[in-house]
Amino acid sequence: MITVEHLTKHYGDHAAVDDISFECAPGTITGFLGPNGAGKSTALRMIAGLTPPTSGGSTVDGVQYSQLPNPGRTIGLMLDAAAQHPGRTGRETLQLTAALLDVDRKTADAMLERVGLTGAEKRRVKQYSLGMRQRLGIANALIGDPHVLVLDEPANGLDPIGIRWMRELLRDFADRGGTVLLSSHLLREVQATVDHLVMIGDGKIVARGTLDELLSTGGTFVCTLDNTAFAADLAAAGLAPRPADGGITVDADAERVGRIAASSGAVLTELRAVGDDGLEELFFRLTDPTTELIGATS
């Protein structure tokens, strides 16, 4: 459980993180989504006690990070895959963390196996690819058997197989009651992995909710045998239909559009939430400084 309350960080006059509040509940994967420079990493560093907030704060299981008895046993973090000493081997790196967290030294080897680094454990981190460093970072985060995971851009440098592996690992972690918070600027990756979203732009939360809720705000795509006639039906119902690629999009849920079709007798050939590109559309819309903020404020 991660609780963030009114978290704010100013650098001079610039608010890198501006009064953000959200919660990550056990059993869920929350995606922290935003363009580069939106304040994601700064917010995560504040959660991990690395950056002192200007105001506001955050807790893990109701406890301030710095007050956790042995943080790695409660919350696993990977904020920067480069934050491992290049001169140590993968195994040495994990053994040091294992010692600090007071877990069995043998856990280091088990973790190397779990993240698919067996065979590379005797090589120095210097020789690791970015993807391998990400895997080592994940192992370092998981070694204390925490029930909260915070990952900054975990998909960076991973190949498609690696990304799928990461997705399954996180899903499994959440299904066992763990709490996951991951940041990303890769829309597709987030869409396939998370069940909750906190979208941030220019330091502020611009939208948050479950993935389904946020996707449905993209509206509905509908295609009928006579789109022109059906567009008129939709307009008559008080909606604002927009012509889309081979059909119509409209800001209403599928049920409402379906009912309008039923009552007008239009024959539907396609009816779906604008899901596929919805998130991307939403992302650009929400993070564009010229549009007004939508979504919940705290």
Add this chain to the structure above:
Amino acid sequence: MNTSIATQPTPSSVQTRAETVPQQRLSRLFTVELRKTIDTRSGRTMLASVLLLSLAIAVWAAVKSFSTEVEFGELLEGIALPMTMLLPVVGVLAMTSEWSQRTALTTFTLSPRRTRVLLCKIGAALVIGVVMTAIAVALALIAYPIATSHNDVLHSNAGMGASIVSIFLAASLNILMGAAFGALLSISAAALVTYFAAPLLWSTLGTQLFGSSARWLDITDSIHRISTRELSGTWPQTITSIVVWIVVPTAVGLWVSSRREVK
């Protein structure tokens, strides 16, 4: 769209789990920091070269035919020179290397009480210093009888114990001062240069500017007095310079490090 993240009540099992996690052990933190100081190639190379230099001096002293009286203290001082001169580098790097390697991020997320971590680093550098100095003492104890067995050289065992104590003190104070500058400046190069140059600069410039008053802040002189046991009447000056050159920079460094942003 006024949606909020699903907020299930926190399961009690999660809370209990957090409470049952034992505190991070100080002894563990210390051994981990000690290991981190030695387990990289640069750390090992550093210590190996200090040992080799010391050994070379010991061998040279043992085989050299002395024509005059050999004093144990002088011999020890020579053999331990690599320790007193170079081990402060270990002290400096112990405090700075994590910042330059970006590993500070990992270290301080695993141990958020930074002052505790940094004190362990100082302790680790000190332990390394004491062990290395003990090796120098052992080398001196082996080299001394050999050196004095040549010809009919006079030798004096007087003050052996005191010499050993003072070499440990000198090495430790130098390492502490290295760590103090490392903590204060946190950039390896800057801290190293300052450690070597600043006391030297004060010794010459300070004396020119302030005459004998400069002695109050002359740390090189103070450590020399401690290691040669010529402290009588200079205690206030010695203590003052130690406070100014070691205690204050360490305290300020720890205070700043515990508040700075880790990136």
